[in-house]
Amino acid sequence: MTGKATSRPSVEPLAVADRLHSAAIRVLRRVRVADEESGLSAARLSALSVVVYGGPLPLGRLAEIEQVRAPTMTALVRGLESDGLVRRSAGRRDRRVVLVTATARGRRVLEQARRRRLELLATVLERLTPAERRQVGAAAAALLEALSIERPRA
Amino acid sequence: MTGKATSRPSVEPLAVADRLHSAAIRVLRRVRVADEESGLSAARLSALSVVVYGGPLPLGRLAEIEQVRAPTMTALVRGLESDGLVRRSAGRRDRRVVLVTATARGRRVLEQARRRRLELLATVLERLTPAERRQVGAAAAALLEALSIERPRA
């Protein structure tokens, strides 16, 4: 199966980056439609996801992760809070910080949205052979590893 | 290399979808910063990309591909046009349609933005072993194939 291996799928970083880039765009574009049911915008859903999986964290750190400025995150958190999906609290050590925490409802809503996305993506993956699926899974794992290096700050 | 294969990287579609989803999000989040230099917003850059690679095409079709409504695309195309990146023309057969075509400048600007993105992504890929890069490239190719099936309409 990996006969002359290097012929078609080049190892050349730029060529691989090209395919990867296109695939990432199309994957996310495909799953995007599943989010409509959640009733949440993309920006809110994404921020909620970070809060649910990243535990309680300061608003500023959340803004940094989401690549937006603090005022933008203030508005997003306000929206999530008024929907009862997150809760704010003052930091214990430093009372300037606003800790953002997911509520039980927030976790449930996010989990449902996540499941819808993944199920939609899974239908695409079912078109692949088991060997290809294994390859996609392993490639994604390797990428996540490579991307987690050099994380700005935690 | 594929010894007991099924142990770690599961073939189960939902599990693979999970890793793939996370990887796609992080890949695009990482390359996003490269777009700032282009001076174009994400929405305009994405639309320009479709026009450059998808040849001249009707505004409505462009809106469909970008998953936005016609008025939104009218505004985006107006912006790109005033920057001299695309040109509009009436359809020959049907003069209601507005054909959107990339200008030489539009192609050049997009190509530069694209190169910046891919070079950034390539630096991430350089952390992988050649075997992993080959795997990522092949996985992306398989995905692109699976995603291109069932395209709504051309």
Next chain:
DNA sequence: GTCAGTTAGTTAGCCTAACTAAGTATAATG
């Protein structure tokens, strides 16, 4: 302890990009 400077978040005001509703021009159809 208090004053200067820094840091975290909010508020105000603006811009872009999304939407819907309604209008215009051209095609297609009974």
Next chain:
DNA sequence: CATTATACTTAGTTAGGCTAACTAACTGAC
């Protein structure tokens, strides 16, 4: 030929991004 359908535009609204300017709270140097 009148009517309906289609492709796009215009008008007006909302969400989400930004910067600037502010308040509250922490930190260090007297």
